[in-house]
Amino acid sequence: MNTFKALVKREYLDGKNGYLYVPVILALLMLGITTIAVLGSGHILEINGVMVDGQEAGKYNLAEMIEHVKSSKEAEDLPAAVAILYWGLGILVWVAFPFVVFFSLLGSLYEERRDRSILFWKSMPTSDVQEVLAKLFMSVIGVFFIYLGVTIVLEIALALILGLTVLVQGGNMLDMWPVSYMVQGWIHAIPHYFLLALWALPIFSWLMIVSAYAPRMTFMYAVLPPVVLIILEEMLFGTARIAHWIGTHILGWLDGVDWRHFEGDVDGPKELFSRIHEMPLWDMVVMSVTDLSFWSGVVLSGLFIYGAIELRKRAI
Amino acid sequence: MENVVEARNLSKSFGAFQALKGVDLDIPLGRIVGVIGANGAGKTTMLNAILGLSSYQGDLHVLGLDPSKDRAKLMQDVCFISDVATLPKWMKVSDVFDYVEDIHPKFDRAKAEDFIARTNVPMDKKVRALSKGMIVQVHLAVVMSIDAKLLVLDEPTLGLDVIFRKKFYAALLEEYFDEERTVVITTHQVEEIENILTDVVFIRDGRIVLTADMENLTEQFIEVMVTSGKEEEAEALGPIKKGSSFGKSTFVYQNVDREMLKSLGETRRLGLADIFVVTMQGEG
Numbered sequence: 158m159n160t161f162k163a164l165v166k167r168e169y170l171d172g173k174n175g176y177l178y179v180p181v182i183l184a185l186l187m188l189g190i191t192t193i194a195v196l197g198s199g200h201i202l203e204i205n206g207v208m209v210d211g212q213e214a215g216k217y218n219l220a221e222m223i224e225h226v227k228s229s230k231e232a233e234d235l236p237a238a239v240a241i242l243y244w245g246l247g248i249l250v251w252v253a254f255p256f257v258v259f260f261s262l263l264g265s266l267y268e269e270r271r272d273r274s275i276l277f278w279k280s281m282p283t284s285d286v287q288e289v290l291a292k293l294f295m296s297v298i299g300v301f302f303i304y305l306g307v308t309i310v311l312e313i314a315l316a317l318i319l320g321l322t323v324l325v326q327g328g329n330m331l332d333m334w335p336v337s338y339m340v341q342g343w344i345h346a347i348p349h350y351f352l353l354a355l356w357a358l359p360i361f362s363w364l365m366i367v368s369a370y371a372p373r374m375t376f377m378y379a380v381l382p383p384v385v386l387i388i389l390e391e392m393l394f395g396t397a398r399i400a401h402w403i404g405t406h407i408l409g410w411l412d413g414v415d416w417r418h419f420e421g422d423v424d425g426p427k428e429l430f431s432r433i434h435e436m437p438l439w440d441m442v443v444m445s446v447t448d449l450s451f452w453s454g455v456v457l458s459g460l461f462i463y464g465a466i467e468l469r470k471r472a473i
Numbered sequence: 474m475e476n477v478v479e480a481r482n483l484s485k486s487f488g489a490f491q492a493l494k495g496v497d498l499d500i501p502l503g504r505i506v507g508v509i510g511a512n513g514a515g516k517t518t519m520l521n522a523i524l525g526l527s528s529y530q531g532d533l534h535v536l537g538l539d540p541s542k543d544r545a546k547l548m549q550d551v552c553f554i555s556d557v558a559t560l561p562k563w564m565k566v567s568d569v570f571d572y573v574e575d576i577h578p579k580f581d582r583a584k585a586e587d588f589i590a591r592t593n594v595p596m597d598k599k600v601r602a603l604s605k606g607m608i609v610q611v612h613l614a615v616v617m618s619i620d621a622k623l624l625v626l627d628e629p630t631l632g633l634d635v636i637f638r639k640k641f642y643a644a645l646l647e648e649y650f651d652e653e654r655t656v657v658i659t660t661h662q663v664e665e666i667e668n669i670l671t672d673v674v675f676i677r678d679g680r681i682v683l684t685a686d687m688e689n690l691t692e693q694f695i696e697v698m699v700t701s702g703k704e705e706e707a708e709a710l711g712p713i714k715k716g717s718s719f720g721k722s723t724f725v726y727q728n729v730d731r732e733m734l735k736s737l738g739e740t741r742r743l744g745l746a747d748i749f750v751v752t753m754q755g756e757g
Contacts, residue, residue, distance in 0.1 A: 163575035171563055277612075280553050281576050284545035325523060422483075468671040473526050 165299060175257035176300050180307040181248045182404060187249045188451055190312055195219075195322050219319065226331070231287040231425060236335030250308050251461035255287050258296055262364035264466060265292040270472055271373075285469040289365065298362055298420065301350050309343055322451045325374030337398075348438055353444060359454040362401070362461035370470035404455050410445070411428035474483055477655045478523055479625050482531040484520050493519040494679040495531065500672075502622065503652035507666055508659045509749050516659045517555075519676065520627050523745055524553050534747060536622060543592075545592035552616040558608045562601040566594060568613055587619035588648075606637050617649045624649070626658045637660065642669055653701035663727045667745035675752055683752055687745075693749070694743040696725045697734050707737045708750065733754045 169176055226235050268288070269275040279290065320333040354361070354445045364379055371378035401409075445451045478500040485493040493515050500506055510516045522529040525544030533540060538547050560569060575582045589596060592614075594607045603611070607655065609629065630638040647670050650656055658666055673690060675683040698724045699707045699728060710733070712724035725743060727735060734740050743751070 160576055161571065166575070167572055170568060171561075192542075225527065269561075272558045272562060273556065274558040276553075276555045276562060278615075279524075279544065280548060280555075281573065282548040282578075283576060287545075360692050471528065 161287055161291055164283060164287060165295050168292055169299060172261045172295070172300075174255075175253070175261060175305075176295075176303050179257060180304050183200065183250045183253060184191065184307050184311040185316075187246055187311060189320055191246065191315055195318060209343055220323045220326030223328055224330050224348075233334065234425040234427040236338050236355060236427075237309060237429070237431075239333060240335045240338030240342060241429065242338060243315055244313055247308045247311055250304060250311060252370035254300070254304055256363070257300060259364065261296040262293070263368050263379055265365060266369040266469055266472075267371060267375050275472055285466050289369075289466045289469055293361065293462065294308070294366060297358075298352055301354070303341065305346060312339055325462070344448045345438075349441075352438075352441055353408075356440050356445065358408050358458040359406055359461065362465065363457040365465040366461040366468065369465040369472065381452050402450060402453075405450050410448070410451070476500060476658065477536060478657075479534045480519075483522060483533055483534075484530040485515075485522060486530075490525065492679055493522070493529070496676075496679070496681050496682065498681060499676065500576065500655060501659065502655050503701045504671045505646075505650060505656045505658065505669055506672040506674060507663070507670040507745070508674045508676060509655060509663060509745070510659075513713045515678045515679040516676055517627055517680075520553075520555070520625055520657065524551065524555075524625060526555075542666050549577075549750050550622045551625065552619050552621040552623070553627070554609075554612050554616060555625075555627045556631070558605055560565055560608055560740070561614055563599065565599050566596045566603075566681075569600065569615065570609060573619075577619055579620040580615075581618045581620065584730065585614045588617060588644075609633060609637075609641070613644065617644070617706065622654055624656045626652065626660075629658070630659055630662070635665075638665055642666060645669070645683075663746045663749065664744060670745075673745065675749060677753060688691040689747070690748060691742050693728050694725060694748050695729065695731055695734055695740050695746070696743050697737050698723050698739040698741075700738040703737050710734070710737075716755065727751075 223235065228230060269278060277389075302371060316334050316339070320330040323331040323333055367375055367379040383399065387397070388401075389466075390396055390399050478498060480496055480498040483493055483496040483498070484491065488755075490517065492506075496519060498519075508516050508520070518527070521527040522533060523535055523540060523545055525535075525540030525542075528541055535547055537549050540547055543723060547725050564572070570582055570585055573585075574582045586596075589611065592607070592610050594603065597636045600608055600611070613629075630641055633641070642665060644662050658670075660666055667687070670687045672687055673683070673685055674681055692708055696714075697707065698718070701721065704722055707722070707724050714725040716723045716725075721738075724737075725747075731740060
């Protein structure tokens with residue numbers, strides 16, 4: 158077996174709780190909530206007071222509501238609206254994601270030193286470069302694909318439950334299966350996440366070097382230095398560049414993106430969906446690679462990762 | 474004969490403290506070498522350098538490689554157990570085997586499983602749930618199933634009971650060691666390994682004080698329980714250590730003809746631990 162693959166597999170097994178069980182539990186929770194919501198008494202799903210065509214629609218069950226929408230001028234919006242609904246329900250899975258990434262990076266090179274298993278890992282023919290990169294890969298990329306996978310399964314399960322509900326209520330099950338929109342959503346998530354991860358890479362690699370260095374209390378070692386620097390900068394120069402830089406790399410860079418696609422009113426779910434998917438990925442890439450802050454982050458990431466590798470070489 | 478380890482002027486400092494002071498050492502293939510020294514003498518420091526676990530000054534080649542640069546490559550042919558219970562606690566025994574099978578080209582899983590089958594270690598339990606002795610058995614199963622040229626054991630049996638320790642070394646000797654491999658061992662329980670060693674290295678204060686062939690060494694040192702009345706005669710032969718037991722004088726000699734000593738009283742070979750002690754005293 159390829160060494161890198163074996164190392165990633167080991168990282169996965171080590172962090173299985175956060176990587177797999179947490180999103181699965183959250184997905185099951187969402188499925189549970191949906192199922193309970195669907196199993197109303199009398200009506201399987203009751204939606205009160207929905208405004209359709211500007212009129213009080215009264216009480217509808219899901220199938221009736223869908224029929225209602227289909228007969229209105231918003232009919233073409235239906236598939237997109239359903240896909241957006243699934244997205245919204247799927248968000249619960251991602252609530253844990255940033256925490257899992259943060260803590261798995263922070264523990265990645267610390268736990269093995271703490272429990273001395275590093276002596277076992279080092280007795281195997283794997284280099285420190287491979288070890289560090291495998292840990293980074295699993296904590297940032299691997300975990301993303303697992304969460305995405307869980308989300309996909311959740312959306313399919315939701316479509317099944319709601320599709321069956323509509324069927325039982327006498328509607329068309331396929332109305333709950335906007336497959337093309339669903340698939341587009343999944344595919345589009347990938348390049349967007351990669352760009353986001355590249356921006357946040359200095360934060361990720363900072364956590365790794367702290368993990369390789371800190372003798373204990375990794376959280377304090379990770380958080381205190383930047384906080385102290387931010388305070389010092391404020392006190393000495395009255396500026397907030399470090400804080401701004403960090404904020405930019407976490408999500409703030411999105412501010413710099415040209416949001417012209419979102420100017421003006423968005424007319425219904427279909428348009429929202431198409432705007433999101435026309436979302437300027439290319440613009441985002443161009444904006445990123447022409448931004449000095451982006452490149453300073455890449456350089457810093459390289460230094461931190463190199464530092465983490467060198468520290469691991471010396472760690473016993 | 475091919476040398477597995479070749480060190481010239483090997484040094485290592487921790488701040489102002491010099492843990493290794495210019496060590497020269499050759500370890501050939503097909504030996505079982507005991508590295509004996511007091512706590513803090515530099516045993517582990519030296520072994521860590523050999524295993525590529527720490528930096529060092531001087532010239533060091535292990536199987537022709539520079540351990541500080543080529544640890545990953547070196548570990549294809551070198552195995553080690555440093556300290557007890559370093560196996561990852563979150564893994565099941567079967568996960569440990571899976572991992573080593575994935576990563577190590579010279580691991581024979583069937584052999585490891587066969588070894589475990591002869592113990593009472595459960596394959597499906599996590600390492601965390603095993604006793605210290607069981608963890609060492611799992612680790613031993615792993616290293617014995619890797620076709621390596623050099624096996625380094627740094628206090629592999631610390632804290633284990635005597636029966637287990639005996640079994641450990643017996644397994645090592647019977648099932649692992651051959652002329653194509655070298656084993657380097659450090660332990661405080663010297664008397665338990667002295668009959669399996671082919672060579673010893675005495676180390677003190679970061680220096681190698683003595684390297685010797687075991688057979689040769691134990692022949693050199695003879696202890697005589699001197700018959701009363703022959704003390705003066707015994708004294709004349711220049712004992713390196715004098716003591717008494719059961720009311721009789723016991724003199725230790727180095728490189729004195731055994732036949733001649735037999736006339737002074739009852740003779741016996743000195744144990745390795747005692748040889749170590751007298752050598753250190755003689756040196757100091």
